[in-house]
Amino acid sequence: xxxxxxxxxxxxxxxxWNSACPVGERAWAGDxxxxxxxxxxxxxxxxxxxxTLLNAAPEVRHQILAIPALHPQKRPRHSPIASxxxxxxxxxxxxxxxxxxxxxxxxxxxxxxxxxVLAANPIFNALNPDFVERCxxxxxxxxxxGDGVTIxxxxxxxxxxxxxxxxxxxxxxxxxDTIGLEIExxxxxxxxxxxxxxxxxxxxxxxxxxxxxxxxxxxxxxxxEMFKG
Amino acid sequence: xxxxxxxxxxxxxxxxWNSACPVGERAWAGDxxxxxxxxxxxxxxxxxxxxTLLNAAPEVRHQILAIPALHPQKRPRHSPIASxxxxxxxxxxxxxxxxxxxxxxxxxxxxxxxxxVLAANPIFNALNPDFVERCxxxxxxxxxxGDGVTIxxxxxxxxxxxxxxxxxxxxxxxxxDTIGLEIExxxxxxxxxxxxxxxxxxxxxxxxxxxxxxxxxxxxxxxxEMFKG
Numbered sequence: 001x002x003x004x005x006x007x008x009x010x011x012x013x014x015x016x017w018n019s020a021c022p023v024g025e026r027a028w029a030g031d032x033x034x035x036x037x038x039x040x041x042x043x044x045x046x047x048x049x050x051x052t053l054l055n056a057a058p059e060v061r062h063q064i065l066a067i068p069a070l071h072p073q074k075r076p077r078h079s080p081i082a083s084x085x086x087x088x089x090x091x092x093x094x095x096x097x098x099x100x101x102x103x104x105x106x107x108x109x110x111x112x113x114x115x116x117v118l119a120a121n122p123i124f125n126a127l128n129p130d131f132v133e134r135c136x137x138x139x140x141x142x143x144x145x146g147d148g149v150t151i152x153x154x155x156x157x158x159x160x161x162x163x164x165x166x167x168x169x170x171x172x173x174x175x176x177d178t179i180g181l182e183i184e185x186x187x188x189x190x191x192x193x194x195x196x197x198x199x200x201x202x203x204x205x206x207x208x209x210x211x212x213x214x215x216x217x218x219x220x221x222x223x224x225e226m227f228k229g
Numbered sequence: 230x231x232x233x234x235x236x237x238x239x240x241x242x243x244x245x246w247n248s249a250c251p252v253g254e255r256a257w258a259g260d261x262x263x264x265x266x267x268x269x270x271x272x273x274x275x276x277x278x279x280x281t282l283l284n285a286a287p288e289v290r291h292q293i294l295a296i297p298a299l300h301p302q303k304r305p306r307h308s309p310i311a312s313x314x315x316x317x318x319x320x321x322x323x324x325x326x327x328x329x330x331x332x333x334x335x336x337x338x339x340x341x342x343x344x345x346v347l348a349a350n351p352i353f354n355a356l357n358p359d360f361v362e363r364c365x366x367x368x369x370x371x372x373x374x375g376d377g378v379t380i381x382x383x384x385x386x387x388x389x390x391x392x393x394x395x396x397x398x399x400x401x402x403x404x405x406d407t408i409g410l411e412i413e414x415x416x417x418x419x420x421x422x423x424x425x426x427x428x429x430x431x432x433x434x435x436x437x438x439x440x441x442x443x444x445x446x447x448x449x450x451x452x453x454e455m456f457k458g
Contacts, residue, residue, distance in 0.1 A: 017293050018308040018333040020301035028300045036294065058328055062291055064246050065265065071257045072249035079247040091327050091355055098324045099287055104247040121350040125392040126320055163354040 001149070001189035002045045003213075004070075006053075006063040007038030010217065011092035013059065038063055039092040040195050042215065043070060043081075046148035046185045050082040054181065054193050056096030063096075079104050083145045086110040087195055088178040089117035089161035098126055105131045109145055111153065112136045113176035117164060139176060152182040154207065157198040172198045180204075191215070230378070230418035231274045232442075233299075235282075235292040236267030239446065240321035242288065267292055268321040269424050271444065272299060272310075275377035275414045279311040283410065283422050285325030292325075308333050312374045315339040316424055317407040318346035318390035327355055334360045338374055340382065341365045342405035346393060368405060381411040383436065386427040401427045409433075420444070 007013070014037040015024040026034035039057035051070060057063060064070045064081075072078040083106055086093055097118070100106065108127070110118075115134050118124045137143045142152050158178020159171045180194035191213035197204070208214055220226060236242070243266040244253040255263035268286035280299060286292060293299045293310075301307040312335055315322055326347070329335065337356070339347075344363050347353045366372045371381050387407020388400045409423035420442035426433070437443055445455075 012328070012331060013290055016331055017290050017328060018301050018306045018331050020304045020307055022304075024301070025304070058324075059288060059291060061242055061246050062288060072247050072253070075249045075251075075254070077247045078249055091330070091352065094352075095287070095324065095327045098320050099241070099246060101320070102241060102245055102247050121352045123320065123323075123350045123352065123392050163352050 001183075001185040001187070001191075002048055003191070004043040004067055005215075006041040006043055006067065007057050007059070009037035009039050011039065011090060013037060013039045013092075040217070041093075041096070042193060043067065044146075044149055044183055045069075045080075046146065046187075049080060050147045051080045052146045052149055053081055053084045053096075054183075055087055055093040055195065056084050056100060057092055058095040060096030061099050077102065077104060079106070081106055082147070083107040083109060085145055085151060085181065086114050087181060087193070088158060089114050089164065090196065091161070091163065093195070094118065094124075097124060100132075101126045101128070103128050103131050107145070108132055108134045109137055109143060109151070110134075111139070111176035111179060117161060120164075139179070148186045150184050152184075153179045154182070156180045156194055156196070156204060157201060158196055159198065174201075182207075230412075230414040230416070230420075231277055232420070233272040233296055234444075235270040235272055235296065236286050236288070238266035238268050240268065240319060242266060242268045242321075269446070270322075270325070271422060272296065273375075273378055273412055274298075274309075275375065275416075278309060279376045280309045281375045281378055282310055282313045282325075283412075284316055284322040284424065285313050285329060286321055287324040289325030290328050306331065306333060308335070310335055311376070312336040312338060314374055314380060314410065315343050316410060316422070317387060318343050318393065319425065320390070320392065322424070323347065323353075326353060329361075330355045330357070332357050332360050336374070337361055337363045338366055338372060338380070339363075340368070340405035340408060346390060349393075368408070377415045379413050381413070382408045383411070385409045385423055385425070385433060386430060387425055388427065403430075411436075 015027040038059050041057040042054040043051045045051045142150050144150050155174040157172040160177045178196050184190045192211050193215045195217045244256040267288050270286040271283040272280045274280045371379050373379050384403040386401040389406045407425050411421050413419045421440050422444045424446045
């Protein structure tokens with residue numbers, strides 16, 4: 001299984017467009033110790049030819065431009081991106097869908113709750129339903145998302161997307177709104193992707209124990225916090 | 230008046246993410262004769278300190294990163310972008326609004342028809358109404374959009390945004406859905422911005438005659454078509 005990190009920053013990227021905090025100032029000034037980072041997204045492939053995006057960041061076009069494996073390979077229109085999986089409805093995870101238009105076939109996988117968020121916004125009709133199939137998956141179901149790649153989605157503590165919040169927000173609820181993924185190929189390669197998680201419950205710690213690879217969000221105060229955790 | 234071209238390509242940018250047409254192939258291969266281009270947007274300022282964006286392209290964060298004048302100047306959060314003006318509701322003109330969040334105050338100017346498109350999509354609630362004032366303007370009204378910069382919006386032949394189309398689409402209607410702008414500063418600097426236009430009517434030709442500067446969309450078949458036109 002091949003994994004490409006297309007972006008590793010939280011919502012807004014690094015630096016955020018209007019952030020002049022001390023660390024942000026170093027980034028704007030070009031300090032190599034504060035390198036610019038795109039918003040979090042992974043590309044995964046079993047064969048190196050057909051790829052699955054895990055989340056679609058707002059800057060997905062620049063992410064594609066930077067990675068030759070994701071460039072179109074055949075005239076007149078083509079993309080190696082065969083499917084997209086969403087882990088929640090946050091802007092940094094879904095806005096890139098607006099770029100993946102131009103009547104290109106791919107499959108869009110998410111929970112019903114996340115697909116409902118897209119359905120509530122007609123701007124996502126830019127993904128022509130004649131070409132983009134929206135596939136709802138259930139938590140804990142193993143889903144085939146590409147040639148030889150499967151995912152198992154599971155609820156993690158989270159909340160609804162910020163822009164869908166009402167007056168009362170239930171932070172930490174374990175629902176279809178925020179999920180993690182266990183990704184596996186047919187050769188036994190396996191990793192976890194948990195890009196948004198409000199708390200590490202004992203059930204989540206149990207699930208992740210012994211994982212060969214884990215991508216996890218990740219706001220830390222000390223350099224060794226993840227190791228100690 | 231200072232004008233910065235943040236992008237000059239049509240919807241999807243150049244190359245589009247899934248385009249492997251002959252010209253697109255040259256772009257993907259890095260041919261300098263087919264340079265990559267961002268989606269169309271201008272930044273305008275009378276004083277070089279406060280800027281107005283004309284449209285908000287999906288890649289606005291990368292456009293800001295590339296232009297030091299648009300970087301935040303003051304801790305902890307700041308942006309020289311004081312206002313955004315929209316000329317229609319197309320994705321290549323509005324998706325960048327989703328990046329201009331983080332509770333940053335600015336004014337968003339558009340026709341009621343275009344603001345209605347945003348209101349129909351709750352994802353744009355990401356622009357916190359406590360910070361981002363949505364200001365509707367009427368066609369032909371002169372509107373102050375920034376320190377010393379005014380716009381006069383006018384209807385041009387166009388249509389509603391692609392994703393809002395019903396079964397019957399009226400291409401070429403002159404409504405609030407697609408507009409051009411005449412931009413002026415207090416020193417008499419003046420230019421036109423018409424990034425989407427289905428046809429050049431005699432009234433439009435009359436309006437543009439003698440303009441000192443015109444930005445116009447622009448699908449051309451021969452290099453000298455604009456000059457001859």
